[in-house]
Amino acid sequence: MKVAVIGAGTMGSGIAQVCAMAGHVVVVVDSDPTKGDLALESMKSSLAKLASKDRLGGELPDQVLGRVSTVTSITAACEGTDVVIETVVERLEVKHEVFREVIAAAPSGALLGTNTSQLSITRIASALGDQGGRLVGMHFFNPPVLMRLVELVVGLQTTEETVTRAEAFAQGLGKETVVCRKDSPGFMTSRVSAIVRLECLKMVEEGVGTPADIDKALRLGLNFPMGPLELGDFNGLDTYLHALEALEVAHGERFRPTVTLRNLVAAGRLGRKTGWGIYRYGADGAKVEEHGA
Numbered sequence: 001m002k003v004a005v006i007g008a009g010t011m012g013s014g015i016a017q018v019c020a021m022a023g024h025v026v027v028v029v030d031s032d033p034t035k036g037d038l039a040l041e042s043m044k045s046s047l048a049k050l051a052s053k054d055r056l057g058g059e060l061p062d063q064v065l066g067r068v069s070t071v072t073s074i075t076a077a078c079e080g081t082d083v084v085i086e087t088v089v090e091r092l093e094v095k096h097e098v099f100r101e102v103i104a105a106a107p108s109g110a111l112l113g114t115n116t117s118q119l120s121i122t123r124i125a126s127a128l129g130d131q132g133g134r135l136v137g138m139h140f141f142n143p144p145v146l147m148r149l150v151e152l153v154v155g156l157q158t159t160e161e162t163v164t165r166a167e168a169f170a171q172g173l174g175k176e177t178v179v180c181r182k183d184s185p186g187f188m189t190s191r192v193s194a195i196v197r198l199e200c201l202k203m204v205e206e207g208v209g210t211p212a213d214i215d216k217a218l219r220l221g222l223n224f225p226m227g228p229l230e231l232g233d234f235n236g237l238d239t240y241l242h243a244l245e246a247l248e249v250a251h252g253e254r255f256r257p258t259v260t261l262r263n264l265v266a267a268g269r270l271g272r273k274t275g276w277g278i279y280r281y282g283a284d285g286a287k288v289e290e291h292g293a
């Protein structure tokens, strides 16, 4: 199958890699012309690591990478595609703009997925006019190559056929699926992780513990695979702030972002991608300072 991945950031590059590893031909597009090459670099290094652990099913990294190309327009990316996965910034107006271009360019049978973490699928689908039934939430987790779940989210107009096709597609990528039947902001997963991380940030602000100790407490005491604060840095604090703002609108005050989070984002401390968020990171992405916030 041919898959168009719109957005080549943290998630786009991982999703493109997962699709290529499953044998699909993948075309990646981003509005920032530098992002395509960065995504290819990131895929190259990830594929090399997987190959060294014998996890590429006998293929060489270059064979997988050979199925991925980058283009500069959404129209070119969508030409003749079977599946479109939108994974641009978490802003409704940007996703609307993207889907208006997608619907004009993609074949009428193409399955349309959005990787939004918590926006309403129904509202995103409003950009598709009478084609809204073709859109489904296809929520991958970071890093897409390692995380096992794709959370499918059903909008008000999403057809059963679209859900069935999305399930088959995601399972064909080697992922497990769950179906969130109600288009409720935050779905099943983002809603819970947002509130847990918020509680951790509040504890940092209250001086209950250092970020490192709070993360350690949740890892070792509650069996979280990764501390919520370090995961926030990993996913991007700007993405997290946008998510909380939308969740606050949907579910009320309990999701209100903290002052510290707003300040970190305003200062450009967005997490691992900028080398500094709650923690500090070296050029290799490893944590260099335990008590950054």
Ligand SMILES: NC(=O)c1ccc[n+]([C@@H]2O[C@H](COP(=O)([O-])OP(=O)(O)OC[C@H]3O[C@@H](n4cnc5c(N)ncnc54)[C@H](O)[C@@H]3O)[C@@H](O)[C@H]2O)c1
Binding pocket: 006, 007, 008, 009, 010, 011, 012, 029, 030, 031, 032, 035, 087, 088, 089, 090, 091, 094, 097, 098, 115, 116, 117, 118, 139, 140, 141, 142, 234, 235, 236, 239
């Ligand atoms: N980061 C995570 O952990 C995570 C996890 C699950 C889902 N998501 C969701 O995935 C989506 C992308 O998140 P991300 O972390 O990869 O963000 P990111 O900021 O790393 O990447 C977003 C990319 O979209 C591009 N973009 C913006 N406008 C565009 C346009 N009009 N056309 C094409 N490209 C455009 C940007 O240049 C950027 O490269 C968001 O909806 C986010 O909520 C993120």
